[in-house]
Amino acid sequence: MPERELLALLACDPPGSMQQGCTRRRGQGAVGIAFETGSPQVIEDYATWPLALPSAAGRGIGAAMAVPLFAGGRGEGVLCVRRYEPTCWSERQLETLSLLASLVAPAMTAARMHADLEASEESFRAVYADAQDQLLALVREFGQHRTDPMDGGEPVSMSEHQALMELSSGEELSQTALAVRLRLEKSTISRLAVQMESRGWLERNRDTSDARLVRLRLTPRGRALARDLSAYRASKLQGMLSTIPEADRESVLQSLKVVIRALNRSPLRDADEAS
Template identity: 40%
Template sequence: MSSQPPDRADVERLQDSVVAFVRAFGLHQPDSTPCGQSIPVSQAHALTELAARQPINQSELGSTLRLSKSTVSRLVGQLERRGWVERLRGTAGDGRMVELRLTPDGERLASAVAIARRQRMESLFERIPEARRCAALQALSILTEAATNDR
């Protein structure tokens, strides 16, 4: 971390750049994913994590997604009502723990989201000049680390 405070103009450039990226990437559109799926971004992220880690409990899902307990509870309720997630009594030694699993419909949708995400990332990566790809990945990593440490 730098010992000098950032220049105001640089902070404004960062702000403008992040806002421009959010808009260009489509993150400001609440009812669809940047990869073109017609579900909210939060639900797509939850489906992706469930597909990778199931069974998982709500607390673990919330921690992974960096969402509050109440937000995760609402999110899981939405996924359950849509028939994409089911709650099961825990099998890992504690029958009181509720675990989350994708339903067959949830599995299919999670797979479709993963495929669409991969295609979008490939398309974006192809548009970055090869000589600048490493720099782009490094910049995203630095921003992610800074945002993580800011919370």
């Protein structure tokens, strides 16, 4: 448990010989000292060892040997053996336990990384599901437009709204240029332009120097609608921000910027631009 700097018992042999949930702090007992110092701890007579833990001595521990588990310079745990009578541990026994520790440590590292990855993936899935819901709610809230924002009127689609905003400056754009700005297919823009023309919002004119190009500009009715929609959207955004505590508004804005930057770097968007 790195966040609490605790060493927790994972397994023991024979099973049940140690209390379930047993923990040691760094520097506590043979296990904690081995982990803290990175050096094996060899205790031949536990009862007379100055750093003996009363709980271990009370269980009758007579001798112990603890070897730290290190992999890639990172401490992963401790391997410990104990006996219920004082024991003169041999050099060969220490070498054998150290060798076993060198084999166990990488396996523990791999297990920890796998567990961390699974936890990370689970966390990502939860965040993704929540983000998807929140983004859809935001799109629905700001994507609902009508020809008369205050008193209803005919619905205005998201694509129509975006086209109105792009053309509201009075700039005349070709269908191809509008398709690039809205990131829509040329055929989609063509159908959109015909639809907006039929609603009296748009004029479509052939380019005088290139008859293959169709240029678009808003009619007076289209410009008036664009102004109304822009004013309504600004009012709606202002109303939303007014409900957010002033101390939180800057963090909300920064969060939106992070989302926009992430969308701009999206592989899916890059693929759309390349197609």
